[in-house]
Amino acid sequence: MDLVWDVVDQGRRATVDLLHGHEIDHSAPFSPDVPEDLRNWLPDLFDRFPIILPWEKPKPVDPALHNVWILENTAFRTPASGDHRPELAELQDANAAKPKMASEPGQTTQSVQPGSGGWEVEFVAAYFIKNSGKGLAHATASLVKQLNVDDHDEATKKRISARLEAFIDSVLPNRTVRISIDNKEEQTLGPSSYSGLSSGLLQLHFPPSAPQIQSNALTLPPPFGLPSTTVFAEEQGWGIISDIDDTIKVTQSTSPIGILKTTFTVETPQPITGMPELYVHIQRTLTLQPSTNTNTSTTQQPNPPPFFYLSASPYNLYPFLLHFRNTHYPPGTIILRDASWQNLGGLIASLQQNTQAYKADRMTKIHSWLPHRKFVCLGDSTQSDPEAYGEMARKYPGWIRAVFIRKVVGIAGMDERVKNAAGRFERAFEGLERGLWHVFTEPGELAGRVDELARDGEAMVGGE
Template identity: 75%
Template structure:
């Protein structure tokens, strides 16, 4: 039977390779190659990628059979004349070259008028066919075996299946989504890339009724997808860039089995002790008053090398323990579950620098703090960005992680490593800590030194 299925599947795979191999490899520049040793035992997810003929036109999603996630995001003010932002110009140029449906009634203009005082925001959307992954049973069985899960533990097996679903479901290229924002404006998002992701930098033409505004798919029932919250952040004030794994969430593993166990079997991931309290302190401490007397809270950006397939899992964790924010994840185009491991271990510095540059293009006039850990490349990424944008990052905090299996602590936690990562930066800018209370004191000092008015 397996041989018959393989024989039937070969023509489809050949067609996908012929039509889309370059798109699978290049639709996401930060999708790392999966090492052969991981391919040998982790399930193949090739079937996620459909055959899409070159002449096919973009079509709206169908709520009866499709599932859509709209990721939370943060809106920024349209720059005034003379406020030159070359990195933002690149994003706009890329957005302008994307094909769009122009025949739908009520679609707002995609042009941006300089100095209007209005808002812009990036909408990232993931598109799937509901419960379509043919490999879900076999993939679950493979993980149950590799992770030594008791075969009678039905709760854990059910949890593994639920978290695997977004990894095996068929993705949807060339799809669009119509949304309403704060009940004031409609926009069309997409079309999605070959990896089932759309990313649209769009102008908004209204002022929000609240600092946070809901963004939902029009006339679609809740089971259809995952709606988002758009946070509106003014040009000036503070901001926070934070890593997730082993910075604010317990992962405590760098080997493939440990990562998979932590991702798929743990019922509720644990926050790092003391970090929720630290972030709860940062939020009011770095909130300023605007000229009109309203509060200007720091936007939070949770920047992770994890693939977007984990978004609901991570969003639930963050909402339970940390301030509302924008979660930024990798758009992964790999065809094997080993890509989850590869995405956490390869090209993380380059990926994070790229995303921080984007954040800077949105908020170059805010003052940021960056919080990470010593397990991967947070020190190097934050150091590079602090040198690239002098004065923008006001403080860097790196959690010294200890006790992780297979981690070379002597190298990762060496003073020489941090000194090299933060070369040419003022020594008072960066701090390596073990207890979150150390950072609390530094945050209070920042408030005093920068003259934050409460």
């Protein structure tokens, strides 16, 4: 069977190379380097990227052919006059420089002026061509073999195939999608990039009817159009930034095979014991009640902390991680890596390479949205969470009020003597107050510290 797949695959690739070889970028410049040992057996996906000519204008998605996910997000207040945010200005300038389609019926053109009390939100969307994946069976067979899945375990093979589909389907560049926001206004997202993603700041032109609202693609009902929930976060209050793997979800491996096994074969991903209860406690305890919040814009209702789940996992895992978060943890924005690679080994590389720089970049963006909130950061010792959180605490003094790092033990492929060494944490948080960060093994250790943060926060708010 493998021989048949090889012959078919080689023939298909030869045909594509003959017809379009000079137009396809086989080097995948948007990808981290794929380790050579993974290239040897993980299937190539170079034809996931349709050829788009430079002079082609953006086009709207076709509901009969395309699939769009709109990722959940967090809205923030338009900065008041005098509230200078250089990073936000850079995002707005980049957004304004993107190519636009001609005005469409119902397109919003009104702008929100600084200090008007309006709302802005970054919408991220992923675009695919429906049922376009080439070699899904081959990719599935490769993983089944390498992960030593029983040939008779049809349930696991079916699960691998379903989770691989988002990695195999062709991404859709240079497309736009019309969305309805809370059934109150319509706006356009896109155009999508070479890697099939679009991100852009939108201004909302209506007062929110609830703490959360939904947006959906007008012509793509679920499951083809994954809708989005927007959470509204006021200027003041608390906020949470959390890693996912081995912080709130059991992964327990840093080896390529171990990560693939956890990602694609585990029937139901498991939360870290005690972490769901801790996050509920954090959400409840750090919610500012009307009686303790002197900000007049939020005195009519509680002000809960927005959650940001920041992971180095690729965006292809969004539905998988969204279901996990919905099952075990408070709502919040899931921020994933916009990696785009042409070999499944890129999944491993994206999880392991340059994670500190990636997380620092995304946290800079969060700071540009909510610089006046006080943040609590949670991560683990397997990768670079301590270094990323320490870097941001030094960059924005007073913005991060607590860092909690889970000391992970018994994990395959990790040198615990290095990763869990006291000196490592001292270096990561060098120059910061010792009370800012805490390394823990049991989530229950943190409940009292969260209570203390809430008391300190009430004292600070009362003195403002």
